Amino acid sequence: MALAKILWVDDEIESLQSHKIFLENKGYEIQTLNNGFEAIDYVKENAVDVVLLDETMPGITGLETLAKIKEVNQRIPVVLITKNETENLMDDAIGSQITDYLIKPVNPNQVLLSLKKIIDNKRLVAEKTTSAYQQQFRNLFMALNSNPDYNEWMDIYKKLVYWELEMEKSDSPEMQEVLQSQKQEANTEFFKFVSRNYAGWVHPKSQDAPVMSHNLFRFKVLPHVDKEIPTFFIVLDNLRFDQWKAIEPIFAESFRILEEETFYSILPTATQYCRNAIFAGLLPVDIEKQFPVQWKNDDEEGGKNLYEEEFFRGQLRRLKRDDIKFSYTKIINHSDGQQLVNNMHNLLQNDLNIIIYNFVDMLSHARTEMEVLKELASDEISYRSITKSWFEHSPLHQALKRIADKKINVIIATDHGSVKVKTPCKVIGDKQTTTNLRYKHGRNLNYEPKEVLAFRDPREAGLPVPNVNSSYIFAKEDGFLCYPNNYNYYVNYYRNTFQHGGVSLEEMIVPVVKMVSKV
Known part of the structure; x- marks a missing residue:
């Protein structure tokens, strides 16, 4: 043949x-x-x-x-x-x-080389990728077992994502399985690492801690705010590092990427905690103290992210940067997105423009609600693919293209990532216990201690105390927390869905990227 x-x-x-x-x-x-x-x-x-x-x-x-x-x-x-x-x-x-x-x-050899490049390219790339990963496997294994610090963990996770993306080129299910197994092992070790260090990171006197949600603006955005050049700080809700890598080439068409970094999302890795912390520049326990009316706990009525702009003004006051002229835009549906497209040129008059885009979060929640999305986003590869397709055709992409010919700074970040859950863990609690699948807080929680990271005193984790005797628990690796009633129904419904709120590399180590226009 x-x-x-x-x-x-x-x-x-x-x-x-x-x-x-x-x-x-x-x-x-x-x-x-x-x-x-x-x-x-x-x-x-x-x-x-x-x-x-x-x-x-x-x-x-x-x-x-x-x-x-x-x-x-x-x-x-x-x-x-x-x-x-x-x-x-x-x-x-x-x-x-x-x-x-x-x-x-x-020359006949020239023609042959061209044909090989076209026809055999996929096979040759797949073979090369598999062989390169085999060589790197030992290095990653050694890095995992050498007691990595928080910087080394960010490096390990980036390498795992790199190989995950490279493995898409390979048709070797065996090597993909080996990589997934190594990623699982990494998450097991990462959970132990976070369990040992998290309370120290959020302690007010801690000198040695990674950049986290509550100091992201101060360390990663404010230094780039320039009165001469408008800065756009775009928070794409629930964007994992691998999803960023999927949309990076689209950004690179219009912008020069200067710094691609990661930071640590606070716990719980959930929007109301992380995003409020980003804009307040405070841990949730301190937001509640300074804004007791605006802060809402999980079990309270009302929207949980309605006061980000007010929190942000407070942060600017504390940083003595009230002079920054800023706009704040939140996109929660397509028509908001179209309004943003039409308004982009007006935003160039500000020093700083904050744009919060909720789509990826909607996608991950919808992933559990809609059967069609269960089909479309059944695994990490398809989840990245949907994210890329969405961004390519999104109003946000259109909006940025409108001003790509102007001199601007763009900083892309997120509040937290998400993880595909597979392992159910039983939890018993009273009626006030929260419903999130990756974290819960409440009184008299009953759980298997090995399966979660628990804070009996939420203040140790920089969290408010909703009720007397309230404690917080966070699921590890790919676990999800289920109540015994209707247990089988919930297990089958939520298994293999993307969730957030707990402790995993995918949820906690998230992108912050600085870029400038090419003009």
């Missing part, structure tokens, strides 16, 4: 017989034609893996033939062979989606 079927179109095809024989000896099936009209008819009737196409032919040119072939089948790779190296021709050819081009006179 031939490696691939090649259609070679050239008005001097007789002079290329030796090339044809060379490629046939290498295992390719070669069909030759001497004009573009026949080539177009041929691809309508026959399956072809690659077309080798001469540019200068009488009757219909190579570029005209290329356009017609693409109309018949957009996906056929076409290699343009030309005597003409002019820039205009190359621009036209590349704009017409050629896969490769060769300059005449062509």
